[in-house]
Amino acid sequence: MIAGPVPLDGLDAVPWADLAHAYGAAADVPAILRALARPGPDPEREERLDELDSAIYHQGGAVYSAGAAALPFLLELAAAPGLPLRAAIVELLGQFAALPNDMREPWSSDEHARSCRAALIAGHDLLVALLDDTDLAVRAAVADLLWEYARWSPRAQDAARALADRDAVEPDLALRVSLRLAG
Numbered sequence: 001m002i003a004g005p006v007p008l009d010g011l012d013a014v015p016w017a018d019l020a021h022a023y024g025a026a027a028d029v030p031a032i033l034r035a036l037a038r039p040g041p042d043p044e045r046e047e048r049l050d051e052l053d054s055a056i057y058h059q060g061g062a063v064y065s066a067g068a069a070a071l072p073f074l075l076e077l078a079a080a081p082g083l084p085l086r087a088a089i090v091e092l093l094g095q096f097a098a099l100p101n102d103m104r105e106p107w108s109s110d111e112h113a114r115s116c117r118a119a120l121i122a123g124h125d126l127l128v129a130l131l132d133d134t135d136l137a138v139r140a141a142v143a144d145l146l147w148e149y150a151r152w153s154p155r156a157q158d159a160a161r162a163l164a165d166r167d168a169v170e171p172d173l174a175l176r177v178s179l180r181l182a183g
């Protein structure tokens with residue numbers, strides 16, 4: 001368990017009120033991220049993550065400027081050992097990794113999708129490191145994310161190699177099968 005909240009360095013430097021999510025200005029995003037960063041029990045934590053999910057990754061693929069700004073902080077939360085809901089946070093990140101190459105829905109933005117992908121590429125090393133996490137659910141979620149990421153990332157070969165390396169040492173049979181079939 002972590003001793004204190006995840007620092008979320010730089011959170012206040014982001015002009016959240018100037019960014020948008022599905023429900024308008026993203027001024028509420030820092031409070032949600034801070035709530036997710038607090039260790040210990042929180043009966044509303046899952047609801048807060050669902051709220052963030054709906055706001056920054058809306059209705060299966062509409063993304064907004066707040067999404068790309070939130071991704072580095074979500075990566076930081078995913079990497080914080082002992083923080084609750086880390087696997088669910090990685091699953092949210094995985095939704096961004098699975099964004100279609102050609103965003104055709106009228107409410108989606110290619111520019112924001114590209115910014116989200118750039119944030120994931122910047123977090124490549126952290127994502128690969130999560131393949132060695134002690135939490136099986138985190139390892140499984142990041143494996144799914146990396147297979148999606150490997151479809152479009154300029155670091156696709158690195159991701160595929162990391163997944164193959166994990167397969168060689170993964171103790172969980174179901175995850176090993178998933179590592180082999182997903183690719």
